[in-house]
Amino acid sequence: MRPIPLRRLLPALIASSALVAAGCGSGGGSSSGAGGSEAPGGAKAGQGRQGGELTDLWASDVDHLDPGQAYYQSSINIERAVNRALYSFSPKDGTNAIPDLADGQPEISQDSKTITVHLRKGVRYAPPVNREVKAQDVKYAIERSFTTNVTGPYAGVYFAEVEGAPAKPVAISALKPFSGLQTPDDYTLVIKLTKPVAQRVAAALVMPITVPVPEDYARKFDAKSPTDYDQYTAFSGPYMVVNDPKTGEVTGHQQQQKIELVRNPNWVKSTDYRPAFLDKIHIQEGNTDQVVAARRTLSGDGLICCDSGQPPTTILRQALTRNKNQLGQTPGGGTRWVAMNTKIKPFDNLNLRKAVIAGFNRNELRRTRGGKIVGPIAQGYIPPGLPGFDESGGLEGFTDLDWMQNPDGDPALAKKYFDAAGKDGVPVSNGRYAGSQKLLMITTNAQPGLKTAQVAASEFERLGFKLDVRKVPQDVLYTKFCGVPKAEVAICPNVGWQKDFYDAQAMLQPTFDGNAILPSNNSNWSQLDDKKINDGIAAATTLGGAERDKAFADINRQIVEQAPAIPFIWDDQFQLEASNVQAVTNPYDGIWDLAFTSLK
Amino acid sequence: MSIGAANLLRGGDGPAEIEPTDAAEARIAARSPLELFLRRLRRDKVAMTALVFIVALVLVAILAPLIVKLVGAPGPQTRDPSTLDDFGIPVSGRGGGAFASGHPFGTDDIGRDVFSRTLYGARVSLEVAFIATTASVVVGVVLGMVAGYFRGWVDTLLSRIMDVQLAFPVLILAIGLGAACSLGNGCFGGLLKPGKAVVILVIALAQWPYMARIIRGQTLSLREKEFIEAARSIGASDRRIIFREILPNLIAPIIVYSTVLIPTNILFEAALSFLGVGVQEPTPSWGAMISEATDVFDVAWWFMLFPGLALLFTVLAFNLVGDGLQDALNPRGKK
Numbered sequence: 062m063r064p065i066p067l068r069r070l071l072p073a074l075i076a077s078s079a080l081v082a083a084g085c086g087s088g089g090g091s092s093s094g095a096g097g098s099e100a101p102g103g104a105k106a107g108q109g110r111q112g113g114e115l116t117d118l119w120a121s122d123v124d125h126l127d128p129g130q131a132y133y134q135s136s137i138n139i140e141r142a143v144n145r146a147l148y149s150f151s152p153k154d155g156t157n158a159i160p161d162l163a164d165g166q167p168e169i170s171q172d173s174k175t176i177t178v179h180l181r182k183g184v185r186y187a188p189p190v191n192r193e194v195k196a197q198d199v200k201y202a203i204e205r206s207f208t209t210n211v212t213g214p215y216a217g218v219y220f221a222e223v224e225g226a227p228a229k230p231v232a233i234s235a236l237k238p239f240s241g242l243q244t245p246d247d248y249t250l251v252i253k254l255t256k257p258v259a260q261r262v263a264a265a266l267v268m269p270i271t272v273p274v275p276e277d278y279a280r281k282f283d284a285k286s287p288t289d290y291d292q293y294t295a296f297s298g299p300y301m302v303v304n305d306p307k308t309g310e311v312t313g314h315q316q317q318q319k320i321e322l323v324r325n326p327n328w329v330k331s332t333d334y335r336p337a338f339l340d341k342i343h344i345q346e347g348n349t350d351q352v353v354a355a356r357r358t359l360s361g362d363g364l365i366c367c368d369s370g371q372p373p374t375t376i377l378r379q380a381l382t383r384n385k386n387q388l389g390q391t392p393g394g395g396t397r398w399v400a401m402n403t404k405i406k407p408f409d410n411l412n413l414r415k416a417v418i419a420g421f422n423r424n425e426l427r428r429t430r431g432g433k434i435v436g437p438i439a440q441g442y443i444p445p446g447l448p449g450f451d452e453s454g455g456l457e458g459f460t461d462l463d464w465m466q467n468p469d470g471d472p473a474l475a476k477k478y479f480d481a482a483g484k485d486g487v488p489v490s491n492g493r494y495a496g497s498q499k500l501l502m503i504t505t506n507a508q509p510g511l512k513t514a515q516v517a518a519s520e521f522e523r524l525g526f527k528l529d530v531r532k533v534p535q536d537v538l539y540t541k542f543c544g545v546p547k548a549e550v551a552i553c554p555n556v557g558w559q560k561d562f563y564d565a566q567a568m569l570q571p572t573f574d575g576n577a578i579l580p581s582n583n584s585n586w587s588q589l590d591d592k593k594i595n596d597g598i599a600a601a602t603t604l605g606g607a608e609r610d611k612a613f614a615d616i617n618r619q620i621v622e623q624a625p626a627i628p629f630i631w632d633d634q635f636q637l638e639a640s641n642v643q644a645v646t647n648p649y650d651g652i653w654d655l656a657f658t659s660l661k
Numbered sequence: 662m663s664i665g666a667a668n669l670l671r672g673g674d675g676p677a678e679i680e681p682t683d684a685a686e687a688r689i690a691a692r693s694p695l696e697l698f699l700r701r702l703r704r705d706k707v708a709m710t711a712l713v714f715i716v717a718l719v720l721v722a723i724l725a726p727l728i729v730k731l732v733g734a735p736g737p738q739t740r741d742p743s744t745l746d747d748f749g750i751p752v753s754g755r756g757g758g759a760f761a762s763g764h765p766f767g768t769d770d771i772g773r774d775v776f777s778r779t780l781y782g783a784r785v786s787l788e789v790a791f792i793a794t795t796a797s798v799v800v801g802v803v804l805g806m807v808a809g810y811f812r813g814w815v816d817t818l819l820s821r822i823m824d825v826q827l828a829f830p831v832l833i834l835a836i837g838l839g840a841a842c843s844l845g846n847g848c849f850g851g852l853l854k855p856g857k858a859v860v861i862l863v864i865a866l867a868q869w870p871y872m873a874r875i876i877r878g879q880t881l882s883l884r885e886k887e888f889i890e891a892a893r894s895i896g897a898s899d900r901r902i903i904f905r906e907i908l909p910n911l912i913a914p915i916i917v918y919s920t921v922l923i924p925t926n927i928l929f930e931a932a933l934s935f936l937g938v939g940v941q942e943p944t945p946s947w948g949a950m951i952s953e954a955t956d957v958f959d960v961a962w963w964f965m966l967f968p969g970l971a972l973l974f975t976v977l978a979f980n981l982v983g984d985g986l987q988d989a990l991n992p993r994g995k996k
Binding site for chain 2: 352373374375377378422424425428429430431432433434504506508511512514515516518519522530531532
């Protein structure tokens with residue numbers, strides 16, 4: 062899952078129903094929307110003209126090319142073009158993962174403690190490695206993610222139950238082979254688990270942690286801490302980032318400037334479901350003015366834009382009315398919210414948090430991102446289409462929780478909760494907060510998030526809060542402030558989480574499980590640490606089917622009851638393409654799929 | 662006042678003002694240098710008009726809350742969502758356009774009143790411009806006088822520092838410093854927090870060498886004058902000579918250059934805010950307003966027009982007053 066605004070892909074994951082025998086209950090069919098299997102112009106994914114060059118306008122950069130470290134949504138976007146995980150999602154279906162490096166569905170044992178995956182033959186690395194991909198490479202890829210040299214973001218969260226995996230990351234020099242990762246031959250990987258969670262682990266095989274890493278080549282880079290493999294990544298996908306064919310040094314990635322993709326000369330088309338039409342793809346970074354980038358795209362040639370960000374509302378309005386055939390729209394599968402830090406006064410008071418939500422005009426927050434056409438008001442944290450959504454009351458949410466009922470804000474109800482907070486010792490006056498301390502709010506400096514932050518700040522001030530508002534770039538917002546508990550940020554108005562797969566755990570665990578609070582890269586921005594919720598998540602993790610959906614819906618409710626944040630939209634994702642481009646969105650992450658996009 | 666000071670206020674070393682008749686000369690002789698200066702300034706209708714505008718602007722900035730209340734406009738942070746369409750864009754049909762009742766200048770992209778934000782924006786512009794100008798003038802004058810008076814290694818050291826500073830691309834330096842200090846915890850270990858203080862520091866840092874250069878040149882010339890020799894011969898200390906003899910003679914160039922610096926600094930602040938490294942949200946700033954308006958300019962032109970006009974007329978007014986002051990203080994330089 063990934064924090065929405067910033068393309069960081071996070072831990073997440075869990076089962077795609079095709080991967081797991083049991084599948085998941087509700088919400089099936091969330092897959093593709095307008096841009097799911099078809100390009101905006103109506104072309105089917107998989108059809109296109111061979112050849113040509115494309116320029117993709119991005120605002121920011123990937124965090125890592127190393128699949129073991131890749132975390133941002135944009136990084137995952139690139140990984141899908143230059144690397145192959147065991148399983149992945151085709152643009153035709155964002156719900157059911159299909160075999161990629163694997164040669165068939167995973168075989169899960171009766172006791173749900175063993176997974177067997179067979180690998181495809183004939184998949185070869187790009188230069189300088191050149192050799193065929195083997196199961197041992199996937200084994201090493203998973204193992205290295207548990208080291209302090211790599212610190213893979215998915216390792217501890219979704220693969221902790223692999224037998225022999227260390228409880229905490231260890232230095233690579235102290236890394237011992239996992240007894241739970243066995244390779245009886247070059248094309249078979251057997252995963253043994255300490256708990257019966259094979260369905261969830263099998264689903265997590267879509268994450269880039271399963272992208273093969275050739276130990277014989279990578280070990281010397283991994284010996285450094287942090288690893289240098291990011292600059293020497295071995296590519297196995299249809300494309301590769303330009304590199305030195307002798308040393309493997311990646312020369313086509315200049316941070317915050319560009320990423321140059323060319324064809325992987327060793328890629329064998331018959332081993333892949335991706336068509337890979339284009340010859341070259343230029344990722345042009347630094348397009349922070351998305352209005353300019355969007356206008357360039359709409360009027361230019363050979364361009365697509367806006368990495369994982371949404372076009373500004375003026376552009377969106379224009380595109381929806383005049384350039385609809387250049388707009389890709391995908392059901393978002395994510396939730397955006399304004400996080401209140403429950404560890405910081407006065408947000409440590411539950412009644413005050415409820416008062417804030419009750420008084421907040423969430424409709425106005427939604428309008429900053431384009432209004433109702435972009436998506437419904439969020440009433441919880443499991444978005445439409447995910448298991449547990451219907452069990453959470455669907456679009457209506459939990460109708461008995463009165464502070465969630467009026468998205469325009471209810472001053473009388475807010476006063477009721479402010480008064481209750483007052484009885485707890487919180488300074489309130491006339492239905493408003495009356496404390497004098499300035500609360501630190503960290504906002505993005507780019508639209509449309511900046512507008513959201515402006516409205517949020519205005520709403521907090523209307524409710525009596527005094528703020529110290531600081532604008533930072535979106536990645537800094539996560540890496541230095543909202544994702545770092547020590548920074549003591551009281552309000553983060555530009556956070557959110559988006560599905561990468563088909564399960565509610567990945568929505569709720571990284572974002573509201575107290576056990577998931579990390580000193581850095583923390584995604585529990587509210588720092589909610591409620592024992593009942595933590596225990597509930599731990600218990601629900603091992604469940605399957607309808608029982609699992611119900612359990613996570615209950616956890617969703619408990620989170621909403623704790624009022625740690627102001628959820629305001631379940632939004633679709635929008636992307637733009639030039640008129641001569643036949644871009645295809647992948648509903649897996651809502652971004653253009655570079656390996657399926659072509660020129661007209 | 663020292664001899665030199667009076668001399669300079671007459672417009673340098675030459676005679677005060679050439680009048681055609683003896684009677685007129687007698688009347689002039691009876692006027693003080695200040696009266697002469699004011700008389701010349703008053704004759705300059707353009708400068709006087711600009712001065713009136715500036716005074717009015719200062720009053721508007723000070724009385725912004727009262728004016729907003731009198732006009733019946735909402736405060737600068739008050740949002741009126743009813744003026745926005747479903748996409749969150751202000752539209753004329755909903756009272757969000759220019760000259761709408763209740764919103765004389767329309768509303769911005771989150772429904773805030775552009776009129777009141779423009780008025781409050783004047784506070785930021787003037788505050789930053791005056792304080793930053795004062796800071797750069799104080800630093801520039803002191804270091805310029807010290808360099809020019811002492812010459813030798815002191816002059817060499819200070820001049821090289823000025824050279825280095827002048828060699829920096831000022832806007833890039835300002836953006837770099839502004840970015841470092843405006844984001845997150847501020848700079849210098851959190852000593853300098855984001856906001857107006859950062860903008861003032863950045864502008865003062867960028868501008869002082871220009872003032873110092875001018876003052877150094879003037880001081881080099883003044884220190885060779887007879888009245889300085891005289892002061893030195895009767896045992897006056899360096900400090901007394903610098904601050905009591907030389908400084909008063911630098912009043913004219915200081916005033917003139919300050920009036921040039923103020924509009925420059927207003928634009929500087931606007932540029933930094935436009936680029937997102939200036940005054941922080943939600944404080945209204947003309948530069949930030951213009952920046953935010955670029956996204957919706959084609960559908961909500963008023964959001965950019967009014968702060969833009971305010972910026973234009975303010976800078977123009979300061980420049981015209983600066984020209985007028987220069988002409989009045991140095992009539993020989995008048996074309």
